[in-house]
Amino acid sequence: MTARTVLRGLLPRFDDAAFEALANRGLLRRARKDLESLPIALADESDARVVVRVGDQHIQFDERGPAQACCDCPAPGVCQHILTATLWLQAQDLADAGASELPPGGGDPTAALRSQLLEMTSDDFIRYVGKSNYRWAWQYVQDLDLGTDVTLGGSLHLQIRLARPRVTFRYMGGGIDALMADLALPGIEKYRVAAVIAFQHLQGRFVAPLPAPRSATVADAANASRGSVLESVIALLGESVELGLSHLSVAVQSRFFGAAVNAQGAGLYRLARQLRRIADHVEQLIGHTASADEQVLFDEMTLAAGLATSTCGALRHGTATxxxxxxARSRYEAAGEWEVWGLGALPWRSGSGFLGLTVLFWSPGDSAFVSCTLARPDTLGGFHPLLAYRAPGPWNGLASPAQATGRRLRLSGAHLNAAGRLSSSERTSAEVRTHADATWVQALAPVTDWSALTARYVAEGASLLDETDPLRDWVALAPHSAGPPHFDAHRQVVCWPLVDARSNVLVAEIPFSPLAGAAMDALERIGGAGLPPEGVVIARLRRTGSDVIAEPVSLIDPANLANPVNALYFSESATTPAPEQPLPPPANRSCTGAAARPAGISPLAACPGRTGIG
Known part of the structure; x- marks a missing residue:
């Protein structure tokens, strides 16, 4: 088969998105102008190559297609001359009624492409990237959740989308070298192999791994060290329960801190984090702080015991994942150009002494929530989450997180980690745009049936050893109506009943805290004015025993295109603290007068003796 014949099968599969992935949008635009203004002709054609002359430049194609074409201009990679020549060849071939090799009528244009990828073997991969990169690619695929981290699509051509890093490969044919990524990645060859292996796994064809060429002595020593740490942790947990959680001492707390250090050194990073949580909670119990709870500590120790026991078994069978x-630490992968929608922000304070602001976004391309978090220790002056909402950042081109609320952002140079958190790196730039109409709200897929929502949420969180995924807890709610908010004096929370069309009630709650003043005032106003027509509540779900509650962070009014998102915690009427005013430490609160009321909370909302708001 000649190079021209192969090209006739490849080029009809290219659309604008594929051309942009091949180069970028700007080069494609300039290439279309060159197509109209420059002289273009076929300079040479043989079985192995096709040469096209574009102005003074010569572009050579072989059977691998445009992704591996060469131009004699000094520009590296795919230049605008290659794009111009590709567009010209595509137009020439499509003008010939018999040139396209795409199946006519209702045939599947991707069937032949699927067969090509399924025919690739481990020997092909090794020849392409070598044994070490093949091992890397195979292990990379094993670490993915194929149900959520890999997405297949495409109509004219195949698309294989990976979640980590966030990259889409397009395949029109021409071999593994012809897989085009929409993101420039170092070591792109091994990611191409990983994409094909993931595709084959999803199609039911599993590629065998190569044995790892490492010293058995080193591996056995590492596993023996981990095994020793795990056994000591299990023993420590048993001794603590036998002693009684009410009788734990400073010595026990020190042992948990030491066990966390040993686990970190042995590469048991998840267990180390869990042990640090236990040590912190033991410290709270010893100090009789209000947030200490023996039942919570027992749950944390149960989780640690299950994690240690499961890891022991996995190490014995060589299946530790x-x-x-x-x-050791979260890695941020390049995500390229990306559009996200701002949905408000949540200020918070952690039990370990950090202040933070989590800015929430919706990714329409992924149909998922993502976030960007700004956090500092509470001992560091000059940072306050309520002030950070209107402070510059987190990216170039964005005046503040407040400017992102209710708007579309086109991010360039974005970086994302496995947990769905965007980096606040200055290398990222944002272009702020407004929503053209109210239809964007429906893209959030708002939930209207509470019974289905709570059943799904409880089922998804059923596994004890599931990794925590905070963004999974966020949801868009479209209530049919809402009752008046009221203050629960016993639990120190504002409760807001949301009612669906079947009269099921989902309670939305905002805990009383120095950061919640604006949100409590906002609910007071909503209680008097009512929900806007077709209003949507953005909330975080949380389980309490067998019940599910929602913590609202913003309210969307689709009819208000100028300012559609009301960030509840940052109402314009809220009183923001002065930078020099530190937040008081978290504690149980009582209504003892104006001095006990944090800034921004109205007297009605702050008084536990009041049974309703507004």
């Missing part, structure tokens, strides 16, 4: 071992 990153989900069990954890990672």
């Amino acid at each position: 990153p989900a069990l071992l954890g990672v």
Whole structure:
């Protein structure tokens, strides 16, 4: 088969998105102009190559297609001359009624492409990237959740989308070299192999791994060290329960801190984090702080025991995965150009003494929530989450997180980690746009049936050893109506009943805290004015025993295109603290007068003796 014949089968599969992935949108635009203004002709054609002359430049194609074409201009990679020549060849071939090799009528244009990818073997992969990169690619696929981290699509050509890093490969034919990525990645060859292996796994064809060429002595020593740490942790947990959680001492707390250090050194990162949580909670119990709870501590110790026991078994059978071992620190992968929608922000304070602001976004391309978090220790002056909402950042081109609320952002140079968190790196730039109409709200897939929502949420969180995924807890709610908010004096929370069309009630709650003043005032106003027509509540779900509650963060009014998202915690009427005013430490609160009321909370909302708001 000649190179021209292969090209006639490849080029009809290219659309604008494929051309942009091949180069970028700007080069494609300039290439279309060159197509109209420059002289273009076929300079040479043989069985092995096709040469096209574009102005003074010569572009050579072989059977691998445009992704591997060469131009004699000094520009590296795919230049606008290659794009111009590709567009010209595509037009020439499509003008010939018999040139296209796509199946006519209702045939599947991707069937032949699927067969090509399924025919690739481990020998092909090794020849392409070598044994070490093949091992890397195979292990990379094993660490993915193929149900959520890999997506297949495409109509004219195949698309294989990976979640980590966030990259889409397009395949029109021409071999593994012809897989085009929409993101420039170092070591792109091994990612191409990983994409094909993931595709084959999803199609039911599993590629065998190569044995790892490492010293058995080193591996056995590492596993023996981990085994020793795990056994000591299991023993420590048993001794603590036998002693009684009410009688734990500073010595026991020190042992848990030491066990966390040993687990970190042995590469048991997830267990180390869990042990640090236990040590912190033991410290709270010893100090009799309000947030200490023996039942919570017992749950944390149960989880640690299950994690340690499961890891022991996995190490014995050689099946320990990153989900069990954890990672030393989160890695941010390049995500390229990306559109996200701002949905408000949530200020918070952690039990370990950090202040933070989590800015929430919706990714329409992924149909998923993502976030960007700004956090500092509470001992560091000059940072307050309520002030950070209107402070510059987190990206170039964005005046503040407040400017992102209710708007579309086109991110360039974005970086994303496995948990769905965007980096606040200055290398990222944002272009702010407004929504053209109200239809964007429906793209959030708002939930209207509470019974189906709570059943799904409880089922998804059924596994004890599931990794925590905070963004999974966020949801868009479209209530049929809402009752008046009221203050629960016993639990120190504002409760807001949301009612669906079947009269099921989902309670939305905002805990009383120095950061919640604006949100409580906003619910007071909503209680008097009512929900806007077709209003949507963005909330975080949380389980309490067998019940599910929602913590609202923003309210969307689709009819208000100028400012569609009301960030509840940052109402314009809220009183923001001065930078020098630190937040008081978290504690149980009582209504003892104006001095006990945090800034921004109205007297009606702050008084536990009041049974309703507004």
